[in-house]
């Protein structure tokens with residue numbers, strides 16, 4: 001299939017370009033090629049590339065920055081997604097939109113959220129992504145919304161990479177232990193997206209690695225992998241580490257729709273983190 005991948009320079013976009021290239025004809029675009037907040041640039045992009053399907057990875061992903069740059073964040077996650085959805089409809093192309101666990105309020109308890117639960121974001125980034133979801137749901141053509149969480153992989157910045165660096169710089173680290181979610185390797189999510197696009201399934205999906213943990217658990221996993229005593233990491237509460245955007249306490253994404261569509265099981269998060277840290281430790285990551 002002829003697929004346009006937006007945000008191709010981002011963490012997930014790069015993984016999609018790597019993992020799906022052998023199966024599909026991919027065209028990657030990032031902000032230098034088309035600013036998706038500009039209606040005419042989106043139209044020109046579609047005229048130029050004529051995709052049969054679009055995997056829309058481009059986004060404003062600075063969760064804290066979205067609180068102080070509300071208009072800019074909404075333009076990228078809400079308005080640009082609306083433009084992409086409208087242009088897909090205009091040429092009968094399908095759309096896969098990547099969304100987030102932060103569309104939920106996190107007060108639902110440890111079992112987490114299923115695909116059809118009500119959106120109720122508690123920070124502005126979550127609100128902008130929820131607007132993007134609404135734009136996609138109003139399409140007349142085929143669409144998929146794939147919510148993911150706690151993404152890491154070969155990219156500029158991510159949590160496991162930051163923890164690995166900090167463990168080399170500081171004797172001890174305090175990490176938040178009262179927020180729970182599902183870490184997700186960008187490569188494993190890219191494989192899910194490849195499956196979904198090929199399957200032509202429609203609707204909302206939750207694409208994460210298997211299992212769940214807290215940021216504290218994830219940090220200790222990284223410490224263990226790089227042979228640092230896990231006691232160097234101590235637990236703290238979110239209130240001890242104030243951020244501009246409030247985070248959901250438990251935004252675990254429970255998956256049913258991927259299983260119903262026949263998607264293979266996703267690897268456990270511990271295996272996925274191990275794979276990524278090995279890439280860093282052996283100097284094989286593109287972004288060290």
Ligand SMILES: NC(=O)c1ccc[n+]([C@@H]2O[C@H](COP(=O)([O-])OP(=O)(O)OC[C@H]3O[C@@H](n4cnc5c(N)ncnc54)[C@H](OP(=O)(O)O)[C@@H]3O)[C@@H](O)[C@H]2O)c1
Nearest residue numbers: 007009010011012031035036058059061098100148149151
């Ligand atoms: N990272 C996470 O933990 C996480 C968690 C849940 C969901 N998600 C979702 O997963 C998707 C991929 O995330 P990611 O971490 O791979 O993001 P990322 O690394 O920040 O990549 C996003 C890409 O979109 C580009 N972009 C931004 N504004 C644009 C515009 N106006 N026009 C065209 N391109 C633009 C960015 O370019 P610049 O870098 O030049 O701005 C960047 O290359 C996003 O939809 C995100 O909301 C991420």
